[in-house]
Amino acid sequence: MINAVLVFNNSGQPRLTKFYTQLDTGVQQRLISEIFTLVANRPSSACNFLPLPPLLATTPSAAATPTQPHNDTPSLVTYRHYATLYFILISTSTESPLALLDLIQVFVEALDRLFENVCELDLIFNFETLHATLGEMIVGGVVVETGLDKVVKGVREQGRVKKRREVGLGGADGLGVVGGLGMGRGWR
Template sequence: MIEAVLIFNLQGLLRLTKFYRHYPEQKQQQIVKQVYQIVSKKSENVCNFVEGGDILGDRSLKIIFRHYATLYVVFCVDPSESELGILDLIQVFVETLDKCFKNVCELDLVFHIDKVHHVLNEIITGGLVAETTMPNILQAFEEQKKLEKNEIPVFFHDSH
């Protein structure tokens, strides 16, 4: 199961966080800090997964990540997940964002976080992989954009 998806910039600023299990806010902040410390210390020429130990409690955890330009994309998963499968999933996620935003960058994550979450929700539901086919994810993203464009704003006014 996927426990969390995190995206950091090189300075450690969190750009996306999605936990698939409930943790108190303080525990989430602790997890984020520990994961960033682990990922940021890794050299570019070593493998992209780390046994995370007990960051999320008593359970064994794997931290699987990829470094793209100014961002780290990190998936925290339980031992049942395949490291290579999750690396591929990260690649699908990033390539899909790249197509949605026409060369995704950190500012897209900051100013369009709702759309990023929509893409992530198409790929992962409840900590389980739901969709890995990029055309299907892109189609759902485009359909959501159409729905948003067709929404009619409702204005309330006081008739007094």
């Protein structure tokens, strides 16, 4: 299963954190920064798998019990880098590494469709939609949907998705906060 989904930008500021277990805020932050240090030091040509960050690293002997091919320990950190953002999935060995990469791809494509040319700013101002999108794809660490169209449809059913033009922290009707920061498409 998937243990956590993280999105942060090139300078390590989190844009989305979703842990499928309950963790203390402090621990979450430490994990994020550890992963960021790992990921930031990699050349762009490096492969998409990270060694386990120190927080997650357990005794190597326990990780490799030959009798059981899988266990509950998170053992796989997969990431993908898009423009200014890093997308990170932490998962157990039951997930397929390459499939996870595709999953990230689907996630990004779904966002791209929802926001029409998604960029980091969209995610900041509409992070609720971001969560909703993720909620359509992964529930409690189990992947429930990988089809792009269905994900997008599911999010749209929940309410209109705002474009940057109408930015507001709310990102949805009814909250009454339409910030109107006046940012146009030129932001890319």
